[in-house]
Amino acid sequence: MNDVTIIGAGVAGLWAARSCLARGLHPRLIDRGGAPGPHGCSWWAGGMLAPECEGTTAERQVVTHGRLAASLWADVTHVTRNGTLVLAPERDRSELDRFASRTDGHTLCDAAAIAALEPDLAKQHRRGLFFASEAHLDPRLALADLTQTLSDAGVVVETGTVEPSALRGPVVDCRGLSAQTDVPGLRGVRGEMIVLRSDEITLSRPIRLLHPRHPLYVVPRAKGVFMLGATQIESAARGFITMRSALELLSAAYALDPRFAEAEIVEMGADLRPAFADQVPKILRKGRVLYLNGLFRHGFLLAPALAEQAAEYLFTGKTGDLCDAD
Numbered sequence: 001m002n003d004v005t006i007i008g009a010g011v012a013g014l015w016a017a018r019s020c021l022a023r024g025l026h027p028r029l030i031d032r033g034g035a036p037g038p039h040g041c042s043w044w045a046g047g048m049l050a051p052e053c054e055g056t057t058a059e060r061q062v063v064t065h066g067r068l069a070a071s072l073w074a075d076v077t078h079v080t081r082n083g084t085l086v087l088a089p090e091r092d093r094s095e096l097d098r099f100a101s102r103t104d105g106h107t108l109c110d111a112a113a114i115a116a117l118e119p120d121l122a123k124q125h126r127r128g129l130f131f132a133s134e135a136h137l138d139p140r141l142a143l144a145d146l147t148q149t150l151s152d153a154g155v156v157v158e159t160g161t162v163e164p165s166a167l168r169g170p171v172v173d174c175r176g177l178s179a180q181t182d183v184p185g186l187r188g189v190r191g192e193m194i195v196l197r198s199d200e201i202t203l204s205r206p207i208r209l210l211h212p213r214h215p216l217y218v219v220p221r222a223k224g225v226f227m228l229g230a231t232q233i234e235s236a237a238r239g240f241i242t243m244r245s246a247l248e249l250l251s252a253a254y255a256l257d258p259r260f261a262e263a264e265i266v267e268m269g270a271d272l273r274p275a276f277a278d279q280v281p282k283i284l285r286k287g288r289v290l291y292l293n294g295l296f297r298h299g300f301l302l303a304p305a306l307a308e309q310a311a312e313y314l315f316t317g318k319t320g321d322l323c324d325a326d
Contacts, residue, residue: 008174019311
């Protein structure tokens, strides 16, 4: 017997199922595309668990809850805790100063410190910021591991399309933009990414390259693979990555390290992130339906906290600071 039905098996829905199970609530999990894959925006994520860096533009809730993400994810999948290195071309050093003034938890790096952290970047960058407490993971591996953890507990992802109103009992709606007609103020923000492979470059941690128009992050994955991301475009248009975005991402990668010019392009992708006006995810209650939505670019960073608060509400009726119950 199911105690709650969860619609949507992206990172939010999977975590909601895990959090419910931890409280003795057995969930039914349904997704129109089945198990996680290219049909969901979680598939295209960078996997950075970087709350301090996100603090440059995000609300305090994102930083506070995001600081717990690495520990929560470590119970599910492999998490690399090597921190984040933030760099800027010398001509854009004012961007680095501005980034430093808006964030906490960093140390200033000179050329020698940068070389010690990332030997392959030695002599290429003179100033940086190191956020030692941050981490990263491989999103696709994390989704697979989370799905397997649920399967081991008897919860499998069903393939199907359902409306919350057609279901009985408590419902947790994690459909992202598919729930836009039911969730006021939700909009799509387009993001694009490129995956490269290079045998010439080794990085130990995510690198953020600051630029006033084309900021870039590079996230290392296994076997010489790097994810470049990601554009942030106020557009609800779906489709393939644009030529302009591809040029900007690849040019920024070249500025970080010219050896990326010889890297193989493995994959390009684009999708829409669901977001509210303040870019903070929320739990909205409408009758017996809880809507977990608006994760924006913080899906892997904030899904655990959002799911924990939703499950706690279902179990005890207690609301958290991400709950906006009607």
